[in-house]
Amino acid sequence: MASKLEDEFTANPGKWHEQPEGYPPASCYQWLKGHNPQINWRKVVWNGWSLPKHNFMGWIWAHEAMLTNNKLFLYGVTDDNSCQLCGVGSETQEHLIGTKAQKEIQFAMVLCAVYQVWEQRNKCRMKMVLIQPEVLAKGIVNEMRSRIRERDKKQMRIDDLEWLASRNLL
Ligand SMILES: [Zn+2]
Numbered sequence: 244m245a246s247k248l249e250d251e252f253t254a255n256p257g258k259w260h261e262q263p264e265g266y267p268p269a270s271c272y273q274w275l276k277g278h279n280p281q282i283n284w285r286k287v288v289w290n291g292w293s294l295p296k297h298n299f300m301g302w303i304w305a306h307e308a309m310l311t312n313n314k315l316f317l318y319g320v321t322d323d324n325s326c327q328l329c330g331v332g333s334e335t336q337e338h339l340i341g342t343k344a345q346k347e348i349q350f351a352m353v354l355c356a357v358y359q360v361w362e363q364r365n366k367c368r369m370k371m372v373l374i375q376p377e378v379l380a381k382g383i384v385n386e387m388r389s390r391i392r393e394r395d396k397k398q399m400r401i402d403d404l405e406w407l408a409s410r411n412l413l
Contacts, residue, residue, distance in 0.1 A: 309336045337402070344403045348412075352387050359383045388412050 288301040303309055312334035316324035326334040341349075359382050363374050391412050396404060407413045 304336065304340060307336055309339070311336055311339065341406070342400065342403055344399065345406050348387075348391070348407070351390070352383065355387050355390075356383050359386065384412070 284305045288305050289298055313324045315321040324333045326332055326338055332338055359379060363379050367374055
């Protein structure tokens, strides 16, 4: 959506300096910056804890711009598109890092772990018992497995299902 300032400037480009009160800097900045869509990975990639080289690589990854062997193969730079890590299959960004669904599931597991730690902590406090870390870990995996089993598998990609199966989460 164009701002009032943008409309004015577009209609009268030579009148910029003739405005009695000028143009508010914030509006000018917004206009120059444009109306960009909200980027949901911004805080993950540009977090304050990563080294700059990690931030930069994360930015490349978020733009799906990693120069993997399958791209180099398509550009004619190499005649081998196989994965440099495992040698099995075509080296794509998804092959190396995982699909969007896989990353979402991993993040869901972190949240599940936070919940489980707090729940077990409360049980320990109420019942005056200690819980072994293995029991806690099993609880996290079981809860995630139940959640994944509730989901409609027809909506999921076959490589995501294989990824879940390889981690015994189906
Ligand atoms: Zn591989």
